[in-house]
Amino acid sequence: MPNLLNVxxxxxxxxxxxxxxxxxxxxxxxxDLGNAKNSNNPNLVMLGGGNxxxxxxxxxxxxNELNHLVKNNKIAQIMGLYDGPTGNDEFRAVLANxxxxxxxxxxxxxxxxxxxxxxxxxxxxxxxxxGKMADGSHKKVLFPLAPEYVGYADQGLTDDMFVAxxxxxxxxxxxxxxxxxxxxxxxxxxxxxxANDNSISxxxxxxPTNPTGNVITDDEVHQLDLLAKQYTIPLIIDNAYGDPFPxxxxxxxxxxxxxxxxxxxxxxxxxxxxxxxxxxxxxxxxIKAISRVNGAMVLSPNSFGPSLVTRLIKxxxxxxxxxxxxxxxxxxxxxxxxxxxxxxxxxxxVYLHKVEGAFFMWLWFKDSKITSEQLYQKLKKQDVYxxxxxxxxxxxxxxxxxxxxxxxxxYATDEATLKKGLETIKTxxx
Amino acid sequence: MPNLLNVxxxxxxxxxxxxxxxxxxxxxxxxDLGNAKNSNNPNLVMLGGGNxxxxxxxxxxxxNELNHLVKNNKIAQIMGLYDGPTGNDEFRAVLANxxxxxxxxxxxxxxxxxxxxxxxxxxxxxxxxxGKMADGSHKKVLFPLAPEYVGYADQGLTDDMFVAxxxxxxxxxxxxxxxxxxxxxxxxxxxxxxANDNSISxxxxxxPTNPTGNVITDDEVHQLDLLAKQYTIPLIIDNAYGDPFPxxxxxxxxxxxxxxxxxxxxxxxxxxxxxxxxxxxxxxxxIKAISRVNGAMVLSPNSFGPSLVTRLIKxxxxxxxxxxxxxxxxxxxxxxxxxxxxxxxxxxxVYLHKVEGAFFMWLWFKDSKITSEQLYQKLKKQDVYxxxxxxxxxxxxxxxxxxxxxxxxxYATDEATLKKGLETIKTxxx
Numbered sequence: 001m002p003n004l005l006n007v008x009x010x011x012x013x014x015x016x017x018x019x020x021x022x023x024x025x026x027x028x029x030x031x032d033l034g035n036a037k038n039s040n041n042p043n044l045v046m047l048g049g050g051n052x053x054x055x056x057x058x059x060x061x062x063x064n065e066l067n068h069l070v071k072n073n074k075i076a077q078i079m080g081l082y083d084g085p086t087g088n089d090e091f092r093a094v095l096a097n098x099x100x101x102x103x104x105x106x107x108x109x110x111x112x113x114x115x116x117x118x119x120x121x122x123x124x125x126x127x128x129x130x131g132k133m134a135d136g137s138h139k140k141v142l143f144p145l146a147p148e149y150v151g152y153a154d155q156g157l158t159d160d161m162f163v164a165x166x167x168x169x170x171x172x173x174x175x176x177x178x179x180x181x182x183x184x185x186x187x188x189x190x191x192x193x194x195a196n197d198n199s200i201s202x203x204x205x206x207x208p209t210n211p212t213g214n215v216i217t218d219d220e221v222h223q224l225d226l227l228a229k230q231y232t233i234p235l236i237i238d239n240a241y242g243d244p245f246p247x248x249x250x251x252x253x254x255x256x257x258x259x260x261x262x263x264x265x266x267x268x269x270x271x272x273x274x275x276x277x278x279x280x281x282x283x284x285x286x287i288k289a290i291s292r293v294n295g296a297m298v299l300s301p302n303s304f305g306p307s308l309v310t311r312l313i314k315x316x317x318x319x320x321x322x323x324x325x326x327x328x329x330x331x332x333x334x335x336x337x338x339x340x341x342x343x344x345x346x347x348x349x350v351y352l353h354k355v356e357g358a359f360f361m362w363l364w365f366k367d368s369k370i371t372s373e374q375l376y377q378k379l380k381k382q383d384v385y386x387x388x389x390x391x392x393x394x395x396x397x398x399x400x401x402x403x404x405x406x407x408x409x410x411y412a413t414d415e416a417t418l419k420k421g422l423e424t425i426k427t428x429x430x
Numbered sequence: 431m432p433n434l435l436n437v438x439x440x441x442x443x444x445x446x447x448x449x450x451x452x453x454x455x456x457x458x459x460x461x462d463l464g465n466a467k468n469s470n471n472p473n474l475v476m477l478g479g480g481n482x483x484x485x486x487x488x489x490x491x492x493x494n495e496l497n498h499l500v501k502n503n504k505i506a507q508i509m510g511l512y513d514g515p516t517g518n519d520e521f522r523a524v525l526a527n528x529x530x531x532x533x534x535x536x537x538x539x540x541x542x543x544x545x546x547x548x549x550x551x552x553x554x555x556x557x558x559x560x561g562k563m564a565d566g567s568h569k570k571v572l573f574p575l576a577p578e579y580v581g582y583a584d585q586g587l588t589d590d591m592f593v594a595x596x597x598x599x600x601x602x603x604x605x606x607x608x609x610x611x612x613x614x615x616x617x618x619x620x621x622x623x624x625a626n627d628n629s630i631s632x633x634x635x636x637x638p639t640n641p642t643g644n645v646i647t648d649d650e651v652h653q654l655d656l657l658a659k660q661y662t663i664p665l666i667i668d669n670a671y672g673d674p675f676p677x678x679x680x681x682x683x684x685x686x687x688x689x690x691x692x693x694x695x696x697x698x699x700x701x702x703x704x705x706x707x708x709x710x711x712x713x714x715x716x717i718k719a720i721s722r723v724n725g726a727m728v729l730s731p732n733s734f735g736p737s738l739v740t741r742l743i744k745x746x747x748x749x750x751x752x753x754x755x756x757x758x759x760x761x762x763x764x765x766x767x768x769x770x771x772x773x774x775x776x777x778x779x780v781y782l783h784k785v786e787g788a789f790f791m792w793l794w795f796k797d798s799k800i801t802s803e804q805l806y807q808k809l810k811k812q813d814v815y816x817x818x819x820x821x822x823x824x825x826x827x828x829x830x831x832x833x834x835x836x837x838x839x840x841y842a843t844d845e846a847t848l849k850k851g852l853e854t855i856k857t858x859x860x
Contacts, residue, residue, distance in 0.1 A: 274733035303704035
């Protein structure tokens with residue numbers, strides 16, 4: 001495909017421009033999804049993308065809060081003032097207080113920075129810690145557990161910035177014979193990479209994991225934390241779907257933070273993706289660095305997202321909303337998804353990753369002849385959209401067949417749509 | 431000053447991290463302004479920063495629109511859906527239509543991309559067109575008229591990305607003897623740079639100019655447009671304060687666009703800086719490039735800013751609001767500012783840049799012994815904040831004395847505050 005800027009003939013383009021405008025698997029995919037959503041096709045079965053569900057009670061809570069801000073004459077100030085480059089001060093103070101109450105982490109606003117969405121924060125974090133270094137060396141971020149969030153893959157300002165480790169695959173014994181598995185971190189491999197490759201400058205893991213719905217165990221987090229400290233590199237945890245908000249975790253798991261952990265959170269999966277508010281919880285040196293980068297790159301993050309939830313956090317209304325409404329809503333969706341899986345794929349060599357968090361099903365078509373990319377193309381012809389799994393195996397060699405045997409399905413939709421999608425998949429993999 | 435990340439001892443940092451976290455004049459300045467604003471000092475005279483005024487009728491219009499969106503059940507969708515990476519589709523279509531009606535440019539949504547504020551868009555544009563190029567060469571952006579917006583200076587991913595040309599200074603004959611001047615583009619110098627330095631890959635000018643309130647003439651724009659075409663490089667025009675919104679222009683000036691011009695606009699100076707919405711109007715190849723970069727860097731721009739003004743544009747309410755409310759409001763502020771200047775600096779060798787647009791006064795202390803930086807420090811001790819002018823002379827050598835003889839003053843404030851600030855300045859420069 002021709003480079004976009006080159007088409008103009010007269011325009012030369014930068015290394016950055018070339019790298020960030022390059023068509024790749026996932027940009028094509030996102031364009032497909034965008035076109036499908038805009039098509040107004042009544043038969044569309046949209047199971048791709050990462051949009052959270054519209055949860056009526058949650059919408060009502062946010063709209064009530066908006067009305068409250070209008071009534072109390074706070075809106076003009078929220079819209080009309082630039083926040084500082086670290087993000088809205090009141091929100092940062094209130095959130096620090098809430099996290100300290102919940103987890104006894106002893107945080108202040110100086111441990112929190114905001115950005116225009118978590119993706120924007122990851123761009124800064126990855127490019128602070130890895131790529132071409134000030135001393136001329138080249139550093140990399142290690143994902144200890146592939147598959148991992150595809151949105152990381154194209155964020156490096158420098159080539160070759162990410163390394164990932166293949167998972168161990170554990171087939172689970174389930175009470176009802178449901179064919180499930182769980183990815184487990186291969187710590188021998190992680191330790192070998194850290195011992196042999198001194199270019200690793202950060203660890204990064206999403207928990208709950210996008211795309212698999214995995215929640216790595218407390219013990220896995222503990223081991224990663226120890227390794228990060230041993231190698232004096234930060235551990236970045238992408239907590240976009242986790243506790244305390246939105247709290248989409250259906251298994252026992254505890255949230256950890258210390259000054260060597262960079263915990264990334266978001267308002268998106270609460271139901272506010274349009275407001276683009278990402279949150280970084282870290283030691284103050286990292287927060288100051290993010291603030292400086294924000295100042296140069298974007299002046300300041302938006303005020304509206306954080307301002308909408310500030311009072312809800314301060315008056316301790318947000319976490320009950322998560323616990324009593326959002327969690328049950330998605331937990332129910334997860335149970336429906338597992339039931340449909342058990343029913344539809346009962347007699348086939350198809351495995352489901354244990355549904356522990358977020359709102360994705362990760363299906364593994366073991367011994368399937370059709371690749372996930374071929375399946376995607378065939379499904380697309382039938383107006384069914386999923387994300388083919390190979391995109392999430394960042395930096396894993398193409399020759400590993402498991403890479404081409406999985407798909408991600410967003411189950412934050414209605415049961416009929418999900419059922420139709422899964423049944424269509426069944427007809428294509430048999 | 432120690433590098434922020436280095437303080438941790440264990441953390442190495444990237445070239446990007448080092449460059450973008452570097453303390454420099456303007457970050458220190460912004461921290462000063464932030465601290466001053468947070469101080470709740472009743473004696474504070476805040477004339478720094480670029481925050482627009484709070485215009486009551488305009489606030490009311492936006493709050494009414496917000497209530498309208500709530501009443502019509504549109505808010506949940508605005509908050510709850512990711513827009514595509516090019517930004518909100520409906521807003522882009524409506525704005526393209528409005529601009530086509532106003533200026534006969536024949537635009538569609540495919541000519542418009544959004545970002546989380548104009549600063550974010552400039553980061554992308556500068557780094558697409560300049561810096562380390564894909565072919566290994568190094569390119570630069572030329573500012574044909576310094577002083578220029580200070581926020582550009584630290585946006586380059588590569589060092590040495592900007593070149594600026596000193597202005598010609600024209601002392602004006604004013605009817606009442608008001609001591610005014612105007613910066614004019616030195617086209618001989620611009621042409622010489624373009625002819626001799628084949629590393630120039632884009633021209634960029636803000637119009638109205640931040641910091642001077644200058645509006646370069648239609649003829650100057652025309653000449654820049656011809657030069658850009660001659661050298662097959664784009665002309666970037668930063669129209670954040672210009673027509674059709676917010677429309678802060680107090681002189682005769684026409685807005686120009688063609689497929690070689692990249693016109694940058696913003697909702698910020700309408701009174702919505704907290705919503706972080708920047709707009710790029712350009713040929714579709716550039717829009718596609720911005721969209722790809724947005725997708726990788728931030729997933730999608732926020733939906734709230736564009737959605738708040740979509741109906742106002744569609745029903746042709748926004749431009750009348752600009753023309754009948756915003757323009758008269760700032761024009762009055764400008765007249766007050768000029769009157770105060772004439773009165774306070776009557777007998778001193780102090781010159782005011784002709785107030786043609788935006789909401790900044792640019793004072794030139796001709797033959798002053800005190801530098802703008804010294805003046806800034808002395809004013810700060812008296813709780814008066816301005817921006818010392820040398821920061822805006824991006825890439826201009828320190829030895830040019832004019833560089834140290836100017837300050838920028840935000841006059842989007844009340845008359846008493848402005849008067850107090852100007853009078854304090856007078857006591858310090860005499």
